[in-house]
Amino acid sequence: MKKHLKLTEKQKDSLLAFIGEHERDGAEVRRAQAVLYLDEGLSHSFITRYTRLSRTQIFTLRHLYHQTGNTVFKDKRHSNRDRVLTRKERDKVVADVTSKQPKDLIADCAEEHWTTYWLGEYIRSLTGKKYKSKTSSYLLFKEAKLTWHKPGKVYDKADPVKQELWKKETQPILQTHWNNPNTVIFCADEMVLTISSTLQKIWLPQGEYPPVVETTGTRKNVSFYGFLNLKTGQEHTFTTEHQNMYITKDQLIKMRQIYPSQHFVILWDNAGWHRGSQVTEWIKRDGNTAVIYFPPYSPKLNPQEHVWKAGRQEVTHNQHITNIQETADQFKQHLESHTFAYELLGFKAKASLV
Numbered sequence: 001m002k003k004h005l006k007l008t009e010k011q012k013d014s015l016l017a018f019i020g021e022h023e024r025d026g027a028e029v030r031r032a033q034a035v036l037y038l039d040e041g042l043s044h045s046f047i048t049r050y051t052r053l054s055r056t057q058i059f060t061l062r063h064l065y066h067q068t069g070n071t072v073f074k075d076k077r078h079s080n081r082d083r084v085l086t087r088k089e090r091d092k093v094v095a096d097v098t099s100k101q102p103k104d105l106i107a108d109c110a111e112e113h114w115t116t117y118w119l120g121e122y123i124r125s126l127t128g129k130k131y132k133s134k135t136s137s138y139l140l141f142k143e144a145k146l147t148w149h150k151p152g153k154v155y156d157k158a159d160p161v162k163q164e165l166w167k168k169e170t171q172p173i174l175q176t177h178w179n180n181p182n183t184v185i186f187c188a189d190e191m192v193l194t195i196s197s198t199l200q201k202i203w204l205p206q207g208e209y210p211p212v213v214e215t216t217g218t219r220k221n222v223s224f225y226g227f228l229n230l231k232t233g234q235e236h237t238f239t240t241e242h243q244n245m246y247i248t249k250d251q252l253i254k255m256r257q258i259y260p261s262q263h264f265v266i267l268w269d270n271a272g273w274h275r276g277s278q279v280t281e282w283i284k285r286d287g288n289t290a291v292i293y294f295p296p297y298s299p300k301l302n303p304q305e306h307v308w309k310a311g312r313q314e315v316t317h318n319q320h321i322t323n324i325q326e327t328a329d330q331f332k333q334h335l336e337s338h339t340f341a342y343e344l345l346g347f348k349a350k351a352s353l354v
Contacts, residue, residue: 007039018070031073034058035065097144117272158297166295171345185230188268189304194221222328225251228304233339233349237332245276264289303342311335
């Protein structure tokens, strides 16, 4: 059997330094971490789950690292990230982002502030192209002289006409599945539990700032994925470091392990990580899952939003959080030990709200 070289202390120090210097580039850091973790004896399945690199990629990286050093972790696409668009296309996008709002340019969008998601949607509608990295969006924002901020509140921009239409279309679908014992109806959503207030990043012209809500000198947070079984009121929650389509797919896999043969009907919002390729491909492969999207800006329709609120009232309301992980564990334990009989379009679990 071929033996692999162990890392020297100098190489380990070099890897740690590389990780520290490139903390803003997650892909490069994950490659370096994969080599370091493999040397420490961690299983390749764990490393794959943490870094999203395949077993072949992990061992190839280790082999190449011993040959070329840290250059193997560098993203070779860096120099091309801002060249997906032609110069003419870039100029138009920058001009539009500078002078207009997303709602002025994107169909069915009511958002007044630019985010990377809406910029991507606009570029795709305008050119048919799609960036593979948020870094390219950041470069366009900077070229348009916008800087990112976290607002204190997102105002309700729900369209009541679209909401009523959605209710009329969705009610008979739920009726069809409600009495089928082999179908589970989930209302799903995500939240971020933070030591400070939960905020969202937006992009504003330089020199403009949203009002300060609260600061604690820390960015510690824990993300939650929640799935409320609408028929039983049972809550399933999972904690993660953040939210993206890869992590969303992992949570769907966990739900499939809990309900191995039942047909899933999942209702959730239009977040990018719900519509990403990893999620849609998993749904297609699963072959036993249907998705219904809530209308834009309609959190009050989603019973899972009310579950979050109930949990916060019991666990975090008026509490100064000093240990985020301890509070997250308490939050998860509370939600999973109670049933939540919230109603959606006339359908409600028989269990009592505890």
